[in-house]
Amino acid sequence: MSNTFDVIVIGAGPAGYVCAIRAAQLGLTVACIERYRNAEGKSALGGTCLNVGCVPSKTLLDSSHKYAEVAEEFAAHGIGVSGLKLDVPAMIERKNGIVKQLTGGIAALFKANGVTPLFGTGKLLAGRKVEFTDHEGEQRILEAEHVVLATGSAPIDIPVASVDGKAIVDSTGALDLDKVPKRLGVIGAGVIGLELGSVWRRLGSEVVVMEAMDVFLAIMDQQIAKEAHKALTKQGLDIRMGCRVTGSEVRRGKVEVTYLAADGGEQKEIFDKLIVCVGRRPHTENLLAPDCGVNLDERGLVFVDDTCATNAPGVWAIGDVVRGPMLAHKGSEEGVMVAERIAGQKTQMNYGIIPNVIYTHPEIAAVGLTEEQVRQSGEPYNVGTFPFAANARALAADAGTGMVKLIAHAETDRVLGCHVMGPAAAELVQQAAIAMEFGTSAEDLGMMVFAHPTFSEALHEAALAVNGHAIHTANRRRKKK
Ligand code: FAD
Numbered sequence: 451m452s453n454t455f456d457v458i459v460i461g462a463g464p465a466g467y468v469c470a471i472r473a474a475q476l477g478l479t480v481a482c483i484e485r486y487r488n489a490e491g492k493s494a495l496g497g498t499c500l501n502v503g504c505v506p507s508k509t510l511l512d513s514s515h516k517y518a519e520v521a522e523e524f525a526a527h528g529i530g531v532s533g534l535k536l537d538v539p540a541m542i543e544r545k546n547g548i549v550k551q552l553t554g555g556i557a558a559l560f561k562a563n564g565v566t567p568l569f570g571t572g573k574l575l576a577g578r579k580v581e582f583t584d585h586e587g588e589q590r591i592l593e594a595e596h597v598v599l600a601t602g603s604a605p606i607d608i609p610v611a612s613v614d615g616k617a618i619v620d621s622t623g624a625l626d627l628d629k630v631p632k633r634l635g636v637i638g639a640g641v642i643g644l645e646l647g648s649v650w651r652r653l654g655s656e657v658v659v660m661e662a663m664d665v666f667l668a669i670m671d672q673q674i675a676k677e678a679h680k681a682l683t684k685q686g687l688d689i690r691m692g693c694r695v696t697g698s699e700v701r702r703g704k705v706e707v708t709y710l711a712a713d714g715g716e717q718k719e720i721f722d723k724l725i726v727c728v729g730r731r732p733h734t735e736n737l738l739a740p741d742c743g744v745n746l747d748e749r750g751l752v753f754v755d756d757t758c759a760t761n762a763p764g765v766w767a768i769g770d771v772v773r774g775p776m777l778a779h780k781g782s783e784e785g786v787m788v789a790e791r792i793a794g795q796k797t798q799m800n801y802g803i804i805p806n807v808i809y810t811h812p813e814i815a816a817v818g819l820t821e822e823q824v825r826q827s828g829e830p831y832n833v834g835t836f837p838f839a840a841n842a843r844a845l846a847a848d849a850g851t852g853m854v855k856l857i858a859h860a861e862t863d864r865v866l867g868c869h870v871m872g873p874a875a876a877e878l879v880q881q882a883a884i885a886m887e888f889g890t891s892a893e894d895l896g897m898m899v900f901a902h903p904t905f906s907e908a909l910h911e912a913a914l915a916v917n918g919h920a921i922h923t924a925n926r927r928r929k930k931k
């Protein structure tokens with residue numbers, strides 16, 4: 451087998467595998483190194499996203515949502531169900547099946563595109579050489595014109611609640627619980643805490659979420675974040691803000707957590723399981739030989755410019771291992787950009803328009819600037835909102851909680867941001883993202899014809915509301931035009 455390639459990608463997550471496939475499509479010879487082995491000890495492509503991230507979490511969110519619908523929502527539709535049963539191992543098995551199907555799909559795509567998968571660990575040496583160590587410990591030195599680092603990230607461990615994989619788990623362990631914990635503690639009210647906390651709450655756990663910050667979902671538009679806090683609290687998530695966890699102890703399979711509450715008082719809670727989800731750190735340990743010429747930034751991420759070039763010629767880095775939001779689609783688009791730039795194209799990525807979705811129920815989704823960010827920029831702006839309580843499709847679907855919020859520049863009317871909590875929020879925000887990519891104004895969006903009855907009509911009405919023209923709600927701003 452050849453040791454020389456045009457491109458070597460280290461890491462086969464959504465950043466690395468997409469980069470490898472796109473580079474191969476462009477006629478380059480590509481190898482992609484991946485070290486991950488699943489619970490069965492088998493090598494698998496797809497990275498965090500497919501194996502222990504986006505895919506398994508969304509699968510369990512969908513399964514648990516179905517259960518909660520039957521248990522709590524069907525009655526309102528006049529549907530009575532008796533003898534409802536929950537089979538957690540079957541739910542987990544279904545999730546594992548979907549993961550297997552999708553990771554197998556990447557292997558098939560590699561084959562179809564001529565990408566060489568190499569199962570083992572990669573380390574960047576000087577001069578675009580890569581030390582490859584397979585799972586049996588055999589080493590080879592590979593060479594390439596271009597090396598792409600796509601090694602992703604891992605959960606952050608905190609000493610006050612060290613993960614033991616049994617009573618205290620990280621996001622990976624939380625995707626594989628064999629039964630519903632009676633009391634579940636979650637440290638961190640971020641994306642994972644809210645999504646996985648929701649899964650187990652819907653299946654019957656009493657869930658307490660302990661969050662260090664005083665502001666809920668600080669990176670989201672705060673009007674939407676407040677709505678989300680209300681909706682999730684109503685579903686039974688006990689979200690405690692301003693909590694500083696000071697210790698934890700596992701005794702007879704249960705976890706006792708001590709924390710300082712917002713008022714400074716010490717509190718103790720006993721849980722059957724504790725999930726620690728306080729953020730993720732880049733995977734860079736043993737990745738870079740000291741003389742390979744690649745720098746890290748002050749947060750330990752691989753330092754790159756706007757095109758994902760590192761400071762070592764011919765070495766690129768993409769995905770969670772570099773700056774920017776840790777999102778699968780952000781990494782994938784960086785993968786495409788880098789592959790195309792390696793092939794001589796001038797592709798650039800628009801970092802200002804990356805949608806962000808929290809898959810709770812209702813979903814919380816955003817693209818572009820929040821109202822807080824626009825206000826801080828000093829630019830004049832208008833806001834249009836529309837509540838799902840006034841959207842016919844949402845009421846028909848018993849999904850009238852939440853709203854669409856659109857922010858536009860007051861002078862140019864250009865859409866600056868869209869924030870949604872409600873049904874199909876991810877899809878609605880994607881529509882706004884497409885509009886923003888084409889520099890659409892709120893008036894343009896308002897002039898388009900939207901099918902009735904659809905959730906999308908809430909986006910249409912929010913766009914109309916920006917300029918005081920909404921039809922199905924009272925306008926905050928009135929314009930005589
Ligand atoms: P990864 O997916 O982490 O892949 C990197 C790969 O590199 C890994 O497979 C690793 O084994 C391999 N690797 C590392 N070092 C080496 C080495 N030296 N040699 C060989 N291989 C190596 N994002 C979303 O956009 N939407 C979601 O809904 C979503 N849900 C999530 C849910 C959970 C529970 C978690 C944990 C994350 C979720 N994310 C989601 C985030 C998303 O999974 C990551 O942003 C994404 O996987 C990052 O892609 P990546 O390719 O950069 O890295």
Ligand code: NAD
Nearest residue numbers: 638639640641642643661662663727728729730776807808
């Ligand atoms: P996060 O950054 O979203 O949230 C972590 C939370 O933990 C923050 O609110 C933080 O203030 C809090 N925290 C930190 N230290 C703490 C402590 N000691 N005690 C209490 N609270 C503490 O991180 P995450 O939820 O672990 O997710 C990691 C990343 O994975 C996310 O940033 C996101 O990029 C990605 N992800 C995305 C999705 C999605 O797109 N739907 C889903 C899951 C994960």
